[in-house]
Amino acid sequence: MSGGLAGVVVVGAGLAGATVAASLRTVGHEGPVVVLGDERHLPYQRPPLSKDHLKTEGKELLPIRPEAFWIKNEVEFVLGAPAVAVDRRDKRVLMADGRAFDYEHLVLATGASNRPLRGAEGSLGLRTAEEASLLAATLRPGARLVVIGAGFIGMEVAAVARARGVEVVVVEALDRPMSRLVSVPLSEWFEVLHREAGVRLVTNQRVEAVKGDLVHLGGGEVLGADAVLVAVGVTPNTVLAEEAGLQVDDGIVVDAHLRTSDPAIRAVGDCARFPSTDGSTRRLESVQNASDQARTVANAIIGKPEPYLSVPWFWSEQFGHRLQIAGVAPPDSTTLLRGEPGSEDGFSILRLVDGRLASVESIDRPRDHLAARKLLGADGAVDSIDLDAASDPHVPLHDSVAPAKFADRPRR
Numbered sequence: 001m002s003g004g005l006a007g008v009v010v011v012g013a014g015l016a017g018a019t020v021a022a023s024l025r026t027v028g029h030e031g032p033v034v035v036l037g038d039e040r041h042l043p044y045q046r047p048p049l050s051k052d053h054l055k056t057e058g059k060e061l062l063p064i065r066p067e068a069f070w071i072k073n074e075v076e077f078v079l080g081a082p083a084v085a086v087d088r089r090d091k092r093v094l095m096a097d098g099r100a101f102d103y104e105h106l107v108l109a110t111g112a113s114n115r116p117l118r119g120a121e122g123s124l125g126l127r128t129a130e131e132a133s134l135l136a137a138t139l140r141p142g143a144r145l146v147v148i149g150a151g152f153i154g155m156e157v158a159a160v161a162r163a164r165g166v167e168v169v170v171v172e173a174l175d176r177p178m179s180r181l182v183s184v185p186l187s188e189w190f191e192v193l194h195r196e197a198g199v200r201l202v203t204n205q206r207v208e209a210v211k212g213d214l215v216h217l218g219g220g221e222v223l224g225a226d227a228v229l230v231a232v233g234v235t236p237n238t239v240l241a242e243e244a245g246l247q248v249d250d251g252i253v254v255d256a257h258l259r260t261s262d263p264a265i266r267a268v269g270d271c272a273r274f275p276s277t278d279g280s281t282r283r284l285e286s287v288q289n290a291s292d293q294a295r296t297v298a299n300a301i302i303g304k305p306e307p308y309l310s311v312p313w314f315w316s317e318q319f320g321h322r323l324q325i326a327g328v329a330p331p332d333s334t335t336l337l338r339g340e341p342g343s344e345d346g347f348s349i350l351r352l353v354d355g356r357l358a359s360v361e362s363i364d365r366p367r368d369h370l371a372a373r374k375l376l377g378a379d380g381a382v383d384s385i386d387l388d389a390a391s392d393p394h395v396p397l398h399d400s401v402a403p404a405k406f407a408d409r410p411r412r
């Protein structure tokens, strides 16, 4: 597109970038669409990398769309090299080798990168296909794996590794696993699940250094390891935006229409910090967020702008159990148990703020999850909740809550 017809240029060939491109075609955009990606692969799904993909070596990547879709829909990919600069005056994206791509609309979908851990340089990480292959090759029965960080990715890898007969120790600086996103009772349930399967979970401990095959903990313990995975979170890829003079604050700052401080440039997915309905701003790292934001942007580009108001949802899989979370709750929310942990029907934990429903965490209860998404999506919050009914797993979740009465609240 250099010097040719300016269309949509997307930087980042991950889920968000790919979904922008695919959605543009679905909604009828006929102009040029080019996606610039620094990875070598056509867009692929990352969630399996810490789940099924690790179960056996040499698994194929799961594409976001088959190659034939991109060819048929005339989406051009330029892969294997990063975009290095955005010339906003001339509306042009520059590559290191001198190539340039003119745009009418630019979408930044640059995602996030693993946060490095000082003292653990040279350890494994897990974000890309290549990193997943390296990790999978270490998961041999009897091998010793130390996972640093008990977030979702660390805990998912621990579960797969343990199921493959690996001796696993998870080291977490905070007092419980997945504390950023799940309630205390749910963390506790997962701790038991992992411990019963033979995973050793060491909480309230920092890793001081990884030296060769030894992991030194702050408390003095030294763990032997054949492999060390650092899974301590990610940082958004914002350098391109920052150097282009766009507003950045732990993410590329966008408005409700996902526009950056330059209206010709939008940002979506893990890299974007957007306004949430409670008046704060947030950045989410999830499939739902990347996909829904991408669709919102595609519609805006064809002249059908709508504010981004989707209900956040997320899932995880560990030891054959499926966790689904709808909504986001602050750490000080109260919790209500629905159903019996350990039962075949699963259970849910409702998280409430001032008596209003903020999120629902479900283990093996997809019906509760879907009901929660609808409830939270209808009003952004639920005004009152019948605690007795909500804790009874035989009463449909929908029947235990009264919808919020904010008639002027935007519908989702």
Ligand SMILES: Cc1cc2nc3c(=O)[nH]c(=O)nc-3n(C[C@H](O)[C@H](O)[C@H](O)COP(=O)(O)OP(=O)(O)OC[C@H]3O[C@@H](n4cnc5c(N)ncnc54)[C@H](O)[C@@H]3O)c2cc1C
Pocket (backbone or CB within 6 Å): 011, 012, 013, 014, 015, 016, 017, 036, 037, 038, 039, 045, 046, 047, 048, 049, 050, 081, 082, 083, 084, 109, 110, 111, 112, 126, 127, 128, 153, 237, 240, 268, 269, 270, 271, 284, 285, 286, 287, 288, 290, 313, 314, 315, 316, 317
């Ligand atoms: C192992 C793993 C498991 C996960 N499991 C789940 C799950 O179970 N459920 C869930 O909801 N979410 C999960 N996620 C999160 C989810 O995959 C991400 O939220 C989603 O991939 C974000 O998509 P994205 O396109 O915004 O970012 P990315 O997927 O990070 O894609 C961004 C792309 O842009 C590229 N890029 C960056 N800068 C440039 C540049 N200058 N030029 C060219 N290219 C550039 C990056 O290399 C990358 O390829 C998981 C993530 C990982 C890593």
